[in-house]
Amino acid sequence: MPILERAGGLPEWKRRTTAQDMLVWTGWLAGVALAVACFQFISDRTIWAFVWDAPTQGADLVSRMFPPRWSYAEQLWKPLWDTINIATLGTLLAIVIGVPLAFLAAHNTTPSALLVRPVALFIIVASRSINSLIWALILVIILGPGMLAGILAIALRSIGFIAKLLYEAIEEIDPTQVEALRAAGASNPQVLAWGMVPQVMPAFAGISVFRWDINIREATVLGLVGAGGIGMQLEASINTLAWPQVTMIFLLILGMVAVSEWVSARVRHAII
Amino acid sequence: MSATAFDAAAAARAWRPPPLISNPLLRYAIYLGALAYVVLGVATVEVNWTRAAEGMGRAAGFLGGFFPPDFVSKGDDIFEGLMESLTMTVVSTALGIILSIPVALGASRNLAPLPVYLFCRGIIAVSRTFQEIIIAIVFVAMVGFGPLAGMLTLTFATIGFMAKLLAEDIEDIERAQAEAVRATGAGWFSWIAWSVLPQVKPRLIGLSAYRLDINFRESAVLGLVGAGGIGDTLNTAFDRYEFDTAAAILLIIIAIVLACEYTSGWIRRKVQ
Numbered sequence: 001m002p003i004l005e006r007a008g009g010l011p012e013w014k015r016r017t018t019a020q021d022m023l024v025w026t027g028w029l030a031g032v033a034l035a036v037a038c039f040q041f042i043s044d045r046t047i048w049a050f051v052w053d054a055p056t057q058g059a060d061l062v063s064r065m066f067p068p069r070w071s072y073a074e075q076l077w078k079p080l081w082d083t084i085n086i087a088t089l090g091t092l093l094a095i096v097i098g099v100p101l102a103f104l105a106a107h108n109t110t111p112s113a114l115l116v117r118p119v120a121l122f123i124i125v126a127s128r129s130i131n132s133l134i135w136a137l138i139l140v141i142i143l144g145p146g147m148l149a150g151i152l153a154i155a156l157r158s159i160g161f162i163a164k165l166l167y168e169a170i171e172e173i174d175p176t177q178v179e180a181l182r183a184a185g186a187s188n189p190q191v192l193a194w195g196m197v198p199q200v201m202p203a204f205a206g207i208s209v210f211r212w213d214i215n216i217r218e219a220t221v222l223g224l225v226g227a228g229g230i231g232m233q234l235e236a237s238i239n240t241l242a243w244p245q246v247t248m249i250f251l252l253i254l255g256m257v258a259v260s261e262w263v264s265a266r267v268r269h270a271i272i
Numbered sequence: 273m274s275a276t277a278f279d280a281a282a283a284a285r286a287w288r289p290p291p292l293i294s295n296p297l298l299r300y301a302i303y304l305g306a307l308a309y310v311v312l313g314v315a316t317v318e319v320n321w322t323r324a325a326e327g328m329g330r331a332a333g334f335l336g337g338f339f340p341p342d343f344v345s346k347g348d349d350i351f352e353g354l355m356e357s358l359t360m361t362v363v364s365t366a367l368g369i370i371l372s373i374p375v376a377l378g379a380s381r382n383l384a385p386l387p388v389y390l391f392c393r394g395i396i397a398v399s400r401t402f403q404e405i406i407i408a409i410v411f412v413a414m415v416g417f418g419p420l421a422g423m424l425t426l427t428f429a430t431i432g433f434m435a436k437l438l439a440e441d442i443e444d445i446e447r448a449q450a451e452a453v454r455a456t457g458a459g460w461f462s463w464i465a466w467s468v469l470p471q472v473k474p475r476l477i478g479l480s481a482y483r484l485d486i487n488f489r490e491s492a493v494l495g496l497v498g499a500g501g502i503g504d505t506l507n508t509a510f511d512r513y514e515f516d517t518a519a520a521i522l523l524i525i526i527a528i529v530l531a532c533e534y535t536s537g538w539i540r541r542k543v544q
Contacts, residue, residue, distance in 0.1 A: 035366045057415075061410075061414065081316070089310075126526065128529075133405065148317055238409060
């Protein structure tokens with residue numbers, strides 16, 4: 001850290017040299033310029049008359065959304081149950097596929113670092129990089145609308161998530177326990193069952209519950225593309241401009257997400 | 273003692289790991305409940321098998337339609353959608369981070385008075401409960417179709433994400449440093465700038481890089497409800513049965529998500 005000599009002969013402490021200062025400021029300037037240029041691009045594609053209208057539109061929307069249509073709730077219990085099932089069954093399916101995949105992808109458990117590991121990693125990456133809504137869009141075309149497409153979409157998206165976090169946990173296990181078992185003459189399956197699984201169990205349970213919590217949220221919108229759940233009712237209500245029903249759906253989603261978050265927090269607290 | 277009797281005695285003495293739930297009654301009740309739920313859940317999935325069977329033939333044609341991916345014939349639309357997605361990502365991340373800092377300060381119990389704390393926690397809860405898609409629907413209704421609605425959605429979602437994680441970090445700061453700065457007679461703003469922010473800065477940068485990655489992924493689906501970006505192009509391609517273009521778009525999304533993930537991972541490793 002440089003100390004500059006000031007005119008009066010008094011030393012002054014500075015955090016950076018002038019050159020470093022210039023570099024930092026140039027960086028900030030470039031960042032701001034990029035953001036402004038990007039906003040300009042968006043602005044060119046926006047009909048600003050609609051935007052200036054937004055406060056009026058928003059007020060109008062809110063006035064139409066209230067009060068919520070409480071009686072509509074009776075028709076929503078089944079879709080709500082479906083939504084929870086989509087999230088839960090999708091997560092279960094993802095666990096069934098994701099766990100073996102994680103063992104194939106981890107450095108210390110993969111049967112072949114040259115052949116199997118890259119394939120497993122590719123599956124993990126492909127699954128993670130496509131949003132569940134896009135998976136649902138594709139699956140609805142193939143399987144037709146309904147819960148099955150939703151469950152598979154949730155599963156396909158979650159496999160990568162679960163496998164990635166789990167294989168990182170497997171790679172971080174304590175090798176001395178594994179060596180101890182090997183020294184005692186344990187076979188490979190025994191090493192897996194007694195040396196590795198107990199070590200990654202808490203991480204695995206935490207990851208699964210965390211993903212389930214995320215999937216509850218994701219499952220609420222899958223219906224927008226026809227893949228079952230409460231999103232179907234949301235889509236129908238929006239298309240018919242039945243805003244009091246939309247409010248009712250929002251309230252139910254809010255409640256469900258709050259409950260699921262509480263459950264997952266409790267479970268994670270209990271096991272970790 | 274015969275050999276078999278010895279083995280039996282050894283087996284009875286053999287160590288077993290303690291079960292996860294020590295109360296056997298509760299344990300079996302939970303197992304039974306879980307099993308009943310899975311059976312019930314699977315039973316509610318109404319699968320139209322004839323439709324699914326027809327879909328298999330369609331899937332073959334569909335996958336065939338994917339190859340070879342066509343980057344060229346709708347190249348202009350793809351480029352346009354991609355630019356929208358990227359600009360939405362940049363602007364919303366920048367804006368979201370700037371706005372999330374005051375919210376995070378307000379949502380930290382050790383800095384903010386109770387009313388401010390509750391208000392900021394309320395913003396975070398609403399922003400995190402609803403899927404980006406649902407927020408996008410509301411914004412599209414307010415400001416019209418196009419990337420501006422997507423940008424506003426992502427900004428809003430970024431605030432909840434960043435503020436929650438940042439607030440947790442602020443609540444964990446080293447008190448001694450904060451008190452030292454306060455003891456020099458610093459005002460509130462200098463106090464925040466010199467004692468709180470330097471402590472949470474690495475985390476702030478790491479989270480920002482992560483959120484940039486998330487925002488791009490989300491920007492790829494917001495188009496499904498008319499909020500601009502590459503999702504718009506993808507949706508149009510699906511609607512027009514131009515599957516080769518759709519395949520090209522999916523490949524581009526995967527490539528960019530991968531690039532984002534590696535870059536954000538690299539940045540996070542650098543700062544933490």
